[in-house]
Amino acid sequence: MIVIRDVSAYQETQKPSPDLVRFDNVTKTYDGHTAVVDKLDLFVREGEFLSLLGPSGSGKTTTLMMLAGFEEPTSGEITLAGQSLTRVPPHRRDIGMVFQDYALFPHMSVAENLAYPLRLRRRSRAEIKTQVEQALDMVNLKGFGQRRPTALSGGQKQRVAVARALIFQPRLILMDEPLGALDRQLREQLQVEIKQLHRRLGVTIIYVTHDQGEALTLSDRVALFHQGRIEQLGSPRDLYERPDTAFVAGFLGDNNLIPATVLTTDAETCQLRLGSGQVFSGRPAAALKAGDPAHVAIRPEAIRACSPDEPGAAPAEVLEAFYTGDQLRIRCSAFGVDTVLVKVSSGSDRPHFHIGQKIGLAIGVDAVRALPGQAGK
Numbered sequence: 001m002i003v004i005r006d007v008s009a010y011q012e013t014q015k016p017s018p019d020l021v022r023f024d025n026v027t028k029t030y031d032g033h034t035a036v037v038d039k040l041d042l043f044v045r046e047g048e049f050l051s052l053l054g055p056s057g058s059g060k061t062t063t064l065m066m067l068a069g070f071e072e073p074t075s076g077e078i079t080l081a082g083q084s085l086t087r088v089p090p091h092r093r094d095i096g097m098v099f100q101d102y103a104l105f106p107h108m109s110v111a112e113n114l115a116y117p118l119r120l121r122r123r124s125r126a127e128i129k130t131q132v133e134q135a136l137d138m139v140n141l142k143g144f145g146q147r148r149p150t151a152l153s154g155g156q157k158q159r160v161a162v163a164r165a166l167i168f169q170p171r172l173i174l175m176d177e178p179l180g181a182l183d184r185q186l187r188e189q190l191q192v193e194i195k196q197l198h199r200r201l202g203v204t205i206i207y208v209t210h211d212q213g214e215a216l217t218l219s220d221r222v223a224l225f226h227q228g229r230i231e232q233l234g235s236p237r238d239l240y241e242r243p244d245t246a247f248v249a250g251f252l253g254d255n256n257l258i259p260a261t262v263l264t265t266d267a268e269t270c271q272l273r274l275g276s277g278q279v280f281s282g283r284p285a286a287a288l289k290a291g292d293p294a295h296v297a298i299r300p301e302a303i304r305a306c307s308p309d310e311p312g313a314a315p316a317e318v319l320e321a322f323y324t325g326d327q328l329r330i331r332c333s334a335f336g337v338d339t340v341l342v343k344v345s346s347g348s349d350r351p352h353f354h355i356g357q358k359i360g361l362a363i364g365v366d367a368v369r370a371l372p373g374q375a376g377k
Contacts, residue, residue, distance in 0.1 A: 019043040020172060020204050021067065026076030028062050036062050038228035040076070044206060049198050051207045051215040054225030055251070061176060063225075064208050068174055069093055081171060091120070096165030100177040102157045104149040110136070110160050111145035117168045135163040138197075155186045162194070166203070175207045179214065191217050212252050216240060224248055241299075244285050246371050249297040256300065256340050259373065262292040270370050272296055276336030278314065282368030295373035296335075300343040302367035305330065305353070306360045313360025316340065321353045328353065334361055 021044035028037040037059040044050050052060035065071040067078055069090030078085045085093060097103075104113050111132050118128045136142050139159040149157055158178060165173050178194075179187040195218055198205055209215050215222045216236040223233045232239055232248045243249035246257055260272040263279065270284045272294055280296055288294060306313050316334035328344040330353055342361065344353075353359070 020046045020048075020081055021206070022077075022079045023063070023067075024077045024079070026063075026066065026073045026078060028059075028066060028071065029074050035228050037066070037073075040228075040230065042223060042230065042233070044204060047202045047204055049195075049205045049207065049218060049220045051209055051219040051222045052225060053209055053212065053215040053222050054231075055210060058225035059228040060208050060223075060225045064174055064176055064206060067206065068095060068097055094170050094172065096168070096170040096173045098158075098161050098165045098173065098175040098178045100180045102149070102161045104157060104160060104164075106149055109146050109148055110141070110152070113149070113160060114145075114164050114167055117164060121168055131167055135167045138166075139163045139193075154182050155190060158182070158190060159193075162197070166197075166201070171204065173203055173205045175205060177208055177210070180209075180211075187214075194218065216252070224251065226251075242285065243297060243369060243371065246295045246297070246373050249295075249369065249371060254300050254341055254343070256296075256298045256303075257371075257373075258296045258298075258335055258337060258340075260294045260296045260370070262288045262290055262294050262370070264290055265370075269365065272370055274335050278335055280363075280368055281365045282370040283366065284370045286372050288370060288372065293373055295371045297369040297371050298363060298367055300329070300341040302363065303340075303342045304362040305342050305344055306362050308358050308360040310360045310362060313362045316359050316361045318353050318355055318357040318359060320355065332359070332361070 023040045023042040026037060026040040027035050029035050040063065052063060054060045062071060066073050067085070069085065069088065080093065105116070108116070114132045114135050115128045118131060123131070132145065136145055139162060141156060141159055141163070144152070144156070149160070152160065161178070179190055182190065191214060207218060219236055221234060222236055222239050224231045224239060226247055232244045239248060240252050243252065249255045250257055258274055260274050260280065263271040263273055265271070265284055265288045268283070269281055270288055272280045272282060274280065274296065282296060308315055314334055316332040318330055319333055319338060320331040322329045323346060325346065327346050330342040330344060332340040332342060334340045340361070
């Protein structure tokens with residue numbers, strides 16, 4: 001685990017600001033026609049952990065590279081602490097960077113790698129020595145200063161990369177898929193360490209990832225990118241439990257998306273008719289009116305498998321059942337489709353399911369999200 005010994009010197013350099021970073025109507029195109037990032041408006045608060053999440057090609061990495069100074073916006077403006085970055089080169093932006101491939105100098109020792117950004121800033125030898133020792137201690141690598149990067153494990157290399165990004169006390173840290181090359185167990189361990197580091201230092205972090213679980217675990221807010229735009233921006237709980245669109249619902253975890261048509265609606269609830277003729281009550285994600293096409297979105301863990309005779313339960317037939325250790329994943333035929341997924345905790349008292357079994361599905365109104373969409377798709 002990362003152990004922070006003394007963060008007072010770091011915290012003293014951080015000046016409060018409501019919005020540390022702003023993107024104002026930023027567009028990036030490489031061919032003059034296709035926008036990789038399209039009219040992006042985004043702010044990042046001082047001390048916030050913001051993840052840029054999305055599939056490949058959605059614009060999240062390009063957004064990060066523009067902020068770092070490695071790409072130039074085609075139009076729009078990016079500011080840091082109220083100052084435009086338009087004519088500021090990357091090394092003068094007061095930004096630390098952590099890459100997936102670590103970007104450590106192989107011919108330098110760990111200590112020399114950490115000292116490099118301090119030497120660029122003309123720090124004294126005594127100051128460099130002290131800060132390198134503190135940085136190694138901070139990431140629990142005391143005694144590793146004389147090793148070369150080739151003698152380190154993947155997790156140790158990433159700790160060095162994080163320490164190097166922090167050592168000159170920047171106002172902002174950018175992380176581009178930093179854990180993508182690590183195995184699952186080490187990745188989860190370092191997620192905890194990065195979160196602890198953020199919490200104790202209070203540094204602002206913008207983190208690019210395509211891993212939904214990683215974004216939900218680490219972030220104060222998540223910006224979910226789709227085709228160069230932010231599809232939804234909010235807390236991890238907002239995006240997971242209250243998606244605004246079918247894309248958000250389908251990208252973050254498993255979700256049952258069933259085409260429907262709106263029958264009636266108000267600010268709190270709406271009635272929807274599925275293609276099977278069944279009627280659902282749910283919570284609307286946006287302004288909907290009678291006759292609108294929609295999608296019913298229901299998380300698999302929000303569905304309770306029960307007896308087919310239970311009052312109010314919807315009839316279903318088990319098509320497949322998979323044991324995954326901590327849960328059973330059951331695919332059912334229900335509501336006129338053959339793709340309804342149900343998750344059941346696999347405790348010692350779990351029920352048994354077999355292919356062809358008739359069961360009931362109990363779903364509360366708060367578990368049903370009504371999303372704008374096209375019926376039949």
